[in-house]
Amino acid sequence: xxxxxxxxxxxxxxxxxxxxxxxxxxxxMTTQLGRILDYVDRLSELDTEDxxxxxxxxxxxxxxxxxxxxxxxPRPEALKNAPKxxxxxxxxxxxxxx
Amino acid sequence: xxxxxxxxxEVHVQLLTKTKLYCGCANLFNPDNPNVQTCPVCLGLPGxxxxxxxxxxxxxxxxxxxxxxxxSQYTKWDRKQYYYPDLPKNYQISQYDLPITHDGWLExxxxxxxxxxxxVGIIRAHLEEDxxxxxxxxxxxxxxxxxxxxxxxxxLEIVSxxxxxxxAEARKYLEELKLLLLYLGVSDCNMQEGSLRCDAxxxxxxxxxxxxxxxxxxxxxxxxxxFRNVELAITSEVERQFEEYKRTGKKLGDPGAxxxxxxxxxxxxxxxxxxxxxxxxxxxxxxxxxLCPVTFTEEQIQAVRESLIEFPADRRTRMQAAYxxxxxxxxxxxxxxxxxxxxxxxxxxxxxxGKQAANWMTQDVLREMNDRKLTIGTFPIRPEVLCAIxxxxxxxxxxxxxxxxxxxxxxxxxxxxxxxxxxxxxxxRIIAEKGxxxxxxxxxxxxxxAAAIAKNEKAVADFKSGxxxxxxxxxxxxxxxxxxxxxxxxxxxxxETLAKA
Ligand SMILES: [Zn+2]
Numbered sequence: 001x002x003x004x005x006x007x008x009x010x011x012x013x014x015x016x017x018x019x020x021x022x023x024x025x026x027x028x029m030t031t032q033l034g035r036i037l038d039y040v041d042r043l044s045e046l047d048t049e050d051x052x053x054x055x056x057x058x059x060x061x062x063x064x065x066x067x068x069x070x071x072x073x074p075r076p077e078a079l080k081n082a083p084k085x086x087x088x089x090x091x092x093x094x095x096x097x098x
Numbered sequence: 099x100x101x102x103x104x105x106x107x108e109v110h111v112q113l114l115t116k117t118k119l120y121c122g123c124a125n126l127f128n129p130d131n132p133n134v135q136t137c138p139v140c141l142g143l144p145g146x147x148x149x150x151x152x153x154x155x156x157x158x159x160x161x162x163x164x165x166x167x168x169x170s171q172y173t174k175w176d177r178k179q180y181y182y183p184d185l186p187k188n189y190q191i192s193q194y195d196l197p198i199t200h201d202g203w204l205e206x207x208x209x210x211x212x213x214x215x216x217x218v219g220i221i222r223a224h225l226e227e228d229x230x231x232x233x234x235x236x237x238x239x240x241x242x243x244x245x246x247x248x249x250x251x252x253x254l255e256i257v258s259x260x261x262x263x264x265x266a267e268a269r270k271y272l273e274e275l276k277l278l279l280l281y282l283g284v285s286d287c288n289m290q291e292g293s294l295r296c297d298a299x300x301x302x303x304x305x306x307x308x309x310x311x312x313x314x315x316x317x318x319x320x321x322x323x324x325f326r327n328v329e330l331a332i333t334s335e336v337e338r339q340f341e342e343y344k345r346t347g348k349k350l351g352d353p354g355a356x357x358x359x360x361x362x363x364x365x366x367x368x369x370x371x372x373x374x375x376x377x378x379x380x381x382x383x384x385x386x387x388x389l390c391p392v393t394f395t396e397e398q399i400q401a402v403r404e405s406l407i408e409f410p411a412d413r414r415t416r417m418q419a420a421y422x423x424x425x426x427x428x429x430x431x432x433x434x435x436x437x438x439x440x441x442x443x444x445x446x447x448x449x450x451x452g453k454q455a456a457n458w459m460t461q462d463v464l465r466e467m468n469d470r471k472l473t474i475g476t477f478p479i480r481p482e483v484l485c486a487i488x489x490x491x492x493x494x495x496x497x498x499x500x501x502x503x504x505x506x507x508x509x510x511x512x513x514x515x516x517x518x519x520x521x522x523x524x525x526x527r528i529i530a531e532k533g534x535x536x537x538x539x540x541x542x543x544x545x546x547x548a549a550a551i552a553k554n555e556k557a558v559a560d561f562k563s564g565x566x567x568x569x570x571x572x573x574x575x576x577x578x579x580x581x582x583x584x585x586x587x588x589x590x591x592x593x594e595t596l597a598k599a
Contacts, residue, residue, distance in 0.1 A: 016380055018181060055196060056174050056391045063390040067115050067153035070122030070137075078136045078246070081143075088132050089243035092183040094234060 005034040099344075101302040103336050104313075105262035107271060110253050111285040112228065112293040113157045119227045119252035120148030120191065120389070127291045129231075132245035140250035142187030147388050150175075154252040155198070155392060157284045158225045159402050161254060162199030164282055164409055165220050169399045173198040174391040175225075178381040183244050184230035192255075194383040197224035198392070204258075204278070205411055206270045213425060218271050219259030228253045248292075254284070260299065265332035272296060272325045277410050281436060289324055296328055297321075300335050301350065304343055313350040314339045317358045319369055331362035335369045413439060421452025430460045438474045441481050448485035451492055458484065462502065466509060478512030478520055479505065486522035490529070497584065500534035507532070533581030543580055543588060547595050550575035561596060569593070 010030045014021050021029060072078075075088070084091040115125050121139035128135060138146035162169050176194035203217040230249035234242050256275070262268050276287045276294060287294040301316040319335060322328045342348065348355050360369040408416070414428040417439070423431075431442050438459070446455040463484070467477055484505075491501045507528045511518045518524060529535050537543060550572050551558055560568035569592065576588050 016179070016382065055172070056385050057387060058390055061172075061391045061393050063149065064152035064155070065117075065122065065149040067117050067151050068122060069117050069124045072123045072135050072137050073141075075133050078133050078141060084241065086243070089233075089245055090133070090183070091241040092232075092244055094240070094242050095183060095232065 005030055005037060099304065099307055101304045101340060103263055103265075103332075104260045104301050104303060105264075105268050105332060106260035106299040107258045107262065107268060108297045108299070109256045109258075109272070109275060110228075110295045111256065111279055111287065113154050113252040113254055114283065114285055115151055115153045115157065115252055117151055117153075118250040119151050119154050119225070120250055123250065125251045126247070127288075127293075128247050129245070132243075132247060135247040136249070140186070141246060148191060148386075150389060150392070151252060154225060156402065157252075157282075158198050158223065158254055159394070159399065160282055160406060161256075161279065161284050162202065162223055163399075163403050163406060164278055165199075165202040165204055165223065165256070167199035167202030167220060167223060169199055169394055170196055171395075172196060172391060172393050175386040175389045176383045177386050178226075178383055180379070180381060182229065182232070183242065184232040184246070184249065186230070186246060186249060190227060190229065191386050191389065192226035192383075193224035197222040199223045204271065204274060206267065206274045208267060208270065216261075216267075218261045218267075221257045221259055223254050223256040226253050226255060227251065265329045265336070268298060268332055269325050269329040272328060274410075276325075277433060281407065281410055295321070296325075298328060298332055298335075300332055300339070302336065302339050302343065304340070312343070314343050315348060315350050315352070315355040315358065317360050317369070319360050319362055320372070322362045323364075327362060327364055330364075330367055331369055334362075334367055335360065338369065407436070417443070421446045421456065423452050423456045427453075427456040427460055430464075431456065434464070434474070441474050441477075444481035445485050445488065448482065449488035449492060451488060454488055454492065455484075458488065462505060470509070470513070479508050480520070483508065483520055483522055483525060486525045490525070494536060494538075496529060496534050496536060496582070500529070500532075500536075500582070503532065503534060504528050529582075535582035537580040537583040540591070543576065543583055543591055544595075546576045546579035547572075547588075547592050549579065550592075551595065558596065569596075572596075 007026060007030050010026060010033060011021070014026070014029070079085040079087070079090065082090045112125075117123060118125050118135075118140055121137050123135045123137050123140055126135060139148055159169055173193065173196050175191050177189040178192045178194070179189040181188055200222040202220045202223075204220060205215050205217050208214050208216050228248050228251045230244055230246035232242050232244055258271065262271060279285045279287050279294075285293055289295075298319045299316055300319065302314045304312045304314060306312060317335060317339070319328075319331050322331050359372045361372050362369050410432050414425070414432045417423060417431065418425060418428045421443075431439050441463075442455060442459045445459065446452040449455055463474075463477065463479075466472070467474065472478075487496075487501050487504055490496045490504075491498055496504070504525055508520050508524065511520060511524070554572060554575065557568045557571045561572070569589070572592055573585065573588055576592065577583060577585060580588070
């Protein structure tokens, strides 16, 4: 049985996903996520001794595209959904670096 | 107390594909026209699906084989999650546990005098997409501008083992890697345009006086923009870490001694701490559900292997033996890329004198190429023409100096922009026009000597009275008559004639 899911861990995952959760939401998420994990945990009851690990859920492989240029979006189309632009660039709040 | 330097390098190279890694947008450096090479896939719009670029996979395999890496028979892509404005999907499609290639090495020269070489291990080279470009307001105010032309373009990340033991070795490794990538045609390796980027992981193993080996905390030097600066940055970082260790005794694994990211200031020649991220990176990799895995058969890998051209290190060795040239000449020629080396080999084979051909290529051709801002492809004297000149020298038809005169005259022809065709016949014509042919007809020289003596009674008398210098005037007279004559031969014959007179 896996360790029970803690509030701290859910808070950390929420931070990584840039989600702001109220105390009530955090509590609810912890309970619900915990239930999902418990459910998934039941898989460990299966005997997988002689089963090769699966690296990918899709069984198709080698799907490629030829290296041929297709038309891109015109710039106004590309920028259309952005909250802020100067007509040439996407504009975003200054990211603190260095 | 001394120390051993431990360096590992991570190199990102932009692959020379026509399109991006997961969509058909052009893969083109185009900073003046931001956001014109994007589509729903590389903008990360909902509902779009990536499809892998076949060519990028081929280039990765080609590079892998050249770096002696194993090609994975089964490889897949994974999502690496982080938030940054130049990463529209909020995850990068990269490779985590099953990279396309792994476990190889690159051989570098560590001592130019002895020719001593060593192998630097390579852990893996994997295929991933690049991010866009984020431009900050210089004054630190206002919004940042984001250009997504580069977002989704193909990168190969090549991760070395920590086998590198000095800043100079790190530079050698980068130079050899760049040369190889250029040879393979997988990248243009243009550092200014960001086609080749390097991060260096550096620490020391301090050997204490009581016989212990203490590792210092590892730092990662990021975003250094030239090989020379990589070398300088590592040198200064090594000194800094040793001083820091002597001052604090802090070692790897101590509380608070986490991996630090540092930048390099070329003006001060020093590395500086970059503000640490508030939280440690937690990329939460998981398999990319939108891309299928790729498998290779042994036959496919063999087919790529057979299509590979000769690698620089092999070519240097082969050329040294085949043309009897020095390791130095072979290195200079091979370092100039395939086309130059091909040019050299054509000349060397054609004139039958590899050493002579190497001298001309590494001196005259290279100098004029650089002075006139030409490439070997646009150099007006083609291999068969240079070959014609060298043959004339070897056969004793013209002197080396006359050969140079012809060479320069041909370049003059080309720079005049006239419609003169620069071919072996043109070589013959210049030799004739300038009277550069060595006069082998001793009869003609004898006649000229007799004439010179008859015309310059005073000089002859001066010479006989012991003025050695007077002979120079006589030689000059003879040379004027027989332009192509070898001055040494004329001198000898003249002195013989004077002695008899
Ligand atoms: Zn695109």
